[in-house]
Amino acid sequence: MTVRVRFAPSPTGFLHVGGGRTALYNYLFARNNGGTFILRSDDTDEARSTDEFRADILESLRWLGLDWDEGIEAGGPMETYRQSARLSRYQEVVAGLVADGKAYYSFATPEQLDTFRKEAMAAGKSPAYDGSLEPSAADAAARVAAGESATVRFAVPRPGSTVFDDVVRETVTFDHAQVEDFVILRSNGTPTYHLASTVDDVDFGITHVIRGEDLLSSTPKHVLLTEAMGAHRATYVHLSLLMGPDGKKLSKRHGHTAIKAYRDEGYLADAMLNYLALLGWSPGDDDTVIALDEMVKRFDLATVSKNPAIFDTDKLLWMNGVYIREMPAADFVDGVRSLVEVDLGRELAADELDTLGEIAPLVQERAKLLNEVPAQVRFLFGDIEYDETSWNKVMTKDGAAEAVAGATEHLTAVGEWSVEAVEAALRAMLAERELSARKGFQPLRVAISGSSVSPPLFESIAALGRERSLDRLATAASRMV
RNA sequence: GCCCCGUUCGUCUAGCGGCCUAGGACGCCACCCUCUCAAGGUGGUAGCACGGGUUCAAAUCCCGUACGGGGUACCA
Numbered sequence: 034m035t036v037r038v039r040f041a042p043s044p045t046g047f048l049h050v051g052g053g054r055t056a057l058y059n060y061l062f063a064r065n066n067g068g069t070f071i072l073r074s075d076d077t078d079e080a081r082s083t084d085e086f087r088a089d090i091l092e093s094l095r096w097l098g099l100d101w102d103e104g105i106e107a108g109g110p111m112e113t114y115r116q117s118a119r120l121s122r123y124q125e126v127v128a129g130l131v132a133d134g135k136a137y138y139s140f141a142t143p144e145q146l147d148t149f150r151k152e153a154m155a156a157g158k159s160p161a162y163d164g165s166l167e168p169s170a171a172d173a174a175a176r177v178a179a180g181e182s183a184t185v186r187f188a189v190p191r192p193g194s195t196v197f198d199d200v201v202r203e204t205v206t207f208d209h210a211q212v213e214d215f216v217i218l219r220s221n222g223t224p225t226y227h228l229a230s231t232v233d234d235v236d237f238g239i240t241h242v243i244r245g246e247d248l249l250s251s252t253p254k255h256v257l258l259t260e261a262m263g264a265h266r267a268t269y270v271h272l273s274l275l276m277g278p279d280g281k282k283l284s285k286r287h288g289h290t291a292i293k294a295y296r297d298e299g300y301l302a303d304a305m306l307n308y309l310a311l312l313g314w315s316p317g318d319d320d321t322v323i324a325l326d327e328m329v330k331r332f333d334l335a336t337v338s339k340n341p342a343i344f345d346t347d348k349l350l351w352m353n354g355v356y357i358r359e360m361p362a363a364d365f366v367d368g369v370r371s372l373v374e375v376d377l378g379r380e381l382a383a384d385e386l387d388t389l390g391e392i393a394p395l396v397q398e399r400a401k402l403l404n405e406v407p408a409q410v411r412f413l414f415g416d417i418e419y420d421e422t423s424w425n426k427v428m429t430k431d432g433a434a435e436a437v438a439g440a441t442e443h444l445t446a447v448g449e450w451s452v453e454a455v456e457a458a459l460r461a462m463l464a465e466r467e468l469s470a471r472k473g474f475q476p477l478r479v480a481i482s483g484s485s486v487s488p489p490l491f492e493s494i495a496a497l498g499r500e501r502s503l504d505r506l507a508t509a510a511s512r513m514v
Numbered sequence: 515g516c517c518c519c520g521u522u523c524g525u526c527u528a529g530c531g532g533c534c535u536a537g538g539a540c541g542c543c544a545c546c547c548u549c550u551c552a553a554g555g556u557g558g559u560a561g562c563a564c565g566g567g568u569u570c571a572a573a574u575c576c577c578g579u580a581c582g583g584g585g586u587a588c589c590a
Contacts, residue, residue, distance in 0.1 A: 043589085045590070154515050154586095160515085161586075216588050246519070250518055319538040321540085338527075347541055350540090400552085470549050487551075
């Protein structure tokens with residue numbers, strides 16, 4: 034049997050990190066098995082679904098590099114992969130179920146249901162509605178014929194129970210006393226999530242339903258529905274949820290939850306994927322940094338962990354640094370160029386691009402976020418701006434003025450302007466003035482870059498050029514008196 | 515309330531009855547390297563929720579308790 038899995042977000046919000054992980058696990062499982070990865074849009078909630086969210090989900094998935102084989106915008110054997118376009122099919126299924134006596138028209142009002150549930154709870158019993166408030170079949174038929182509006186509920190066999198083997202949770206049992214006669218068709222004729230999602234899974238030939246644990250208790254409904262349709266149930270896989278640092282459900286107040294927010298902050302898709310993969314799965318062999326194709330080879334649903342994972346950005350940040358350092362130098366420059374240009378508010382000239390190329394490898398070693406880069410290279414492309422804290426800490430110390438004066442003297446004498454020549458000149462200055470490297474170079478760093486933290490000094494000076502470097506030393510000297 | 519799921523360092527995890535004096539990674543601390551900051555290197559810190567069983571032997575199996583998460587809609 035060929036594996037067919039789907040990622041079926043509902044466009045009622047941005048693709049968040051938990052959704053990204055679910056998509057990734059579906060992708061890994063499909064690729065590992067030579068199966069098909071399908072993208073579907075579970076947009077039965079018209080009121081909350083928007084095109085903005087639909088676009089965000091596609092864009093986020095593409096950014097991550099999780100390409101799907103079939104579904105939204107990719108096409109495939111099905112006519113459509115949007116639930117909002119499959120209304121008639123759902124109504125057809127519901128009609129069949131009603132005809133078979135597996136579902137019924139329900140006239141219970143919200144108030145009646147509310148009372149039913151409250152009373153059940155007060156009695157310490159399950160609040161699951163069992164259909165006991167409904168009229169006889171004949172009455173129901175008459176009322177429907179008379180045009181009275183009603184929902185359609187699935188008739189859960191009672192007594193009974195549903196048992197299924199979840200790949201990560203093993204055998205799970207639900208007594209039907211806990212499963213209510215759930216609504217499958219709203220009174221306005223639209224399907225509920227349970228119906229639409231299950232019908233799609235059946236129609237699309239989904240073999241493995243890999244989704245969040247929040248749907249675990251809905252699974253008996255899906256199993257019942259599937260079997261009522263005369264179909265074979267899928268294998269279910271419920272992934273634990275992602276939590277915030279305080280152990281509570283991950284939400285906005287913990288920081289960013291949207292995948293795209295991480296892209297915008299300067300995270301790399303590969304780092305994101307690697308980090309997300311490790312939240313609930315381990316490739317074994319004590320490996321931590323692992324590429325997508327390697328994950329595909331080693332992925333195994335049976336080893337996915339059962340417990341919720343906390344989304345910890347410290348580790349993500351570290352991992353992003355690892356991936357930045359692993360980037361080919363040219364890719365790094367490409368990735369950072371537009372950020373630098375946005376920061377400067379203008380495009381980089383050809384010679385400035387060369388300068389960026391020169392300094393980039395040194396910055397690449399240090400960055401953990403792409404977005405940190407502009408601030409680190411800004412001194413090369415604009416006027417000097419002093420960080421006052423740095424200035425006060427460094428330029429008021431003994432020897433600072435002497436270092437600047439000495440550097441001016443020695444650098445003026447440099448012939449060919451190169452990293453080596455600059456270093457030789459400055460080290461000679463140190464020896465002559467009997468200054469330690471620390472005391473002698475920090476003032477120069479502040480004079481050149483404006484900050485006590487910068488890319489390596491000699492390279493920075495070499496990249497800045499003779500004129501501008503000497504100019505900055507002069508500016509600093511005059512500011513010090 | 516009721517139902518379901520879970521519980522190994524602060525965090526992500528390895529572990530599937532003896533290889534565990536519990537391994538790796540992030541974080542943190544120290545040292546080394548060093549022109550700053552990073553990176554890198556070395557070392558260190560810290561954990562089997564608790565209580566009962568089962569067994570010659572339990573982090574690993576069973577039961578209970580506690581705690582956490584999810585569900586309990588004409589949301590998904």
